Amino acid sequence: MFGQAFDMDFQLNKLVIFGVGLIGGSFALALREAGAVKEIVGVGRTAGNLAEALRLGVIDRVAVDAASAVQDADLVMLAVLVGQMAAVMASISPHLSAQTVVTDAGSTKCDVVALAQQHLSGHLARFVPAHPIAGAERSGAAAASAGLYRGRNVVITPMSEINPSAVRMVRVLWEACGATVREMTPQAHDEVFAAVSHLPHLLAFALVEDIASRSNSEELFSYAAGGFRDFTRIAGSSPEMWRDICLANRAALLKELEIYQAQLDRLHVMLEQADGAALEQVFNHASQARNAWASQKTD
């Protein structure tokens, strides 16, 4: 049923999305645009957002409870905050058909796998943990777009008991959204994203907090310009979501934070000693690496 490449003849009869925000809504829109799904059902906490999702054609209908929502579903996408994941898993678990594949879009994977082992224990062969790498500063169904995942990476972290056809389904659907699917262990995923995503968010929040908590913050902000704008863009992200991510990936994030603190200690010594050669060496290595990376990446 699912080939390695996306097969346009293939169609899901029923896709259920828990959490019809930027991430879940964009998944829905992209699959609809690809002709990969017949009916999309939305479930969520906020009636207003679900009504907006209906109005915008992101979903076809709203389900009133988890039991009726997942009935006969081909795929259930859990695009809720990590903090709500356990409750949603527990609510759908008794009602899943044997064939229904479940996946998620959480930014951390070890915790989601642990939750699935606890709350979806009868369904682990068809649970495919996944993380689409797409910016999430905006939120809500109104922010969703069919093109969000084009050219992006999606990491899947299947467990040992997984049914290969479930992995293929999730892979093919993300490819239909225009994404590149990469596979790794949940541990490796969480270590990589602690370094390249979670730590930078923590550092940006810390810098803004640093300035915002001073008595002359208004004056300081009035002189901040383009470099500050870009550096702190991710500090505009959802506090609730980032609290959850930091807690969920606490161990790996603490390790990364400590490596970074040691790096700042080294730079502190270089500054104290006015060691221009050492500073220039660090800046030079970093700027070359950054520019080489940026010239390769297009997303």
Added chain:
Amino acid sequence: MFGQAFDMDFQLNKLVIFGVGLIGGSFALALREAGAVKEIVGVGRTAGNLAEALRLGVIDRVAVDAASAVQDADLVMLAVLVGQMAAVMASISPHLSAQTVVTDAGSTKCDVVALAQQHLSGHLARFVPAHPIAGAERSGAAAASAGLYRGRNVVITPMSEINPSAVRMVRVLWEACGATVREMTPQAHDEVFAAVSHLPHLLAFALVEDIASRSNSEELFSYAAGGFRDFTRIAGSSPEMWRDICLANRAALLKELEIYQAQLDRLHVMLEQADGAALEQVFNHASQARNAWASQKTD
């Protein structure tokens, strides 16, 4: 001769630019577009860049030495790296006419003032230290544009011995470039920019160095996405320029770095204790401050 607002009847006969890169070249182009200058003379280290500046119409001619360059100049703009400032000041000092106004575009001001006191001691009444706040990731005359300073801040930090007409000239010219001119002491300037510009640069360099120096850096970079791109954009800046800025503003930058390190220590404790409420409070305060700032700023 110089009113508070820009007077289109006013024209410099001769503007000399030392360092015809992004900053000096954009100043030249903006003044030319405003009809504020008759002749623009360029002086620089790199023959190729000066030839490019001539070809692009950024300057009208190249001067072969500092003495002939500054002869009869109305204004001399020192848009060189901080590390070259002393040598350039010393080379022009004996040849300045009494009426010639000198200004600079350096990112730090206490050090430039100290250099002027040493190397332009006979000309302090007509030296106006200035700092245009404009991104400088790109460089060279080819990157210059007439619109670079539109809507930007330019900070001037005049010394006590300054002739008010020299301040008015520099103010009117920057306003002709579309900038807003703000005045403060060199000390206040350096403290403000240590917080909102120099520290963020140091932090971005540190994060990229952190990742670039690991054995699995290639894998890590391959998963970095939009948030990382924006956070690290300023780490692509000139290593030489940022070495000079860090050394020139060492005291204020060390103070800011230590405040930030204390902030990271606090976040480390919150993570260790899995204190979600405390983390959310910091993230919430920071994201509100950041989004309020971003919605006000347009540059």
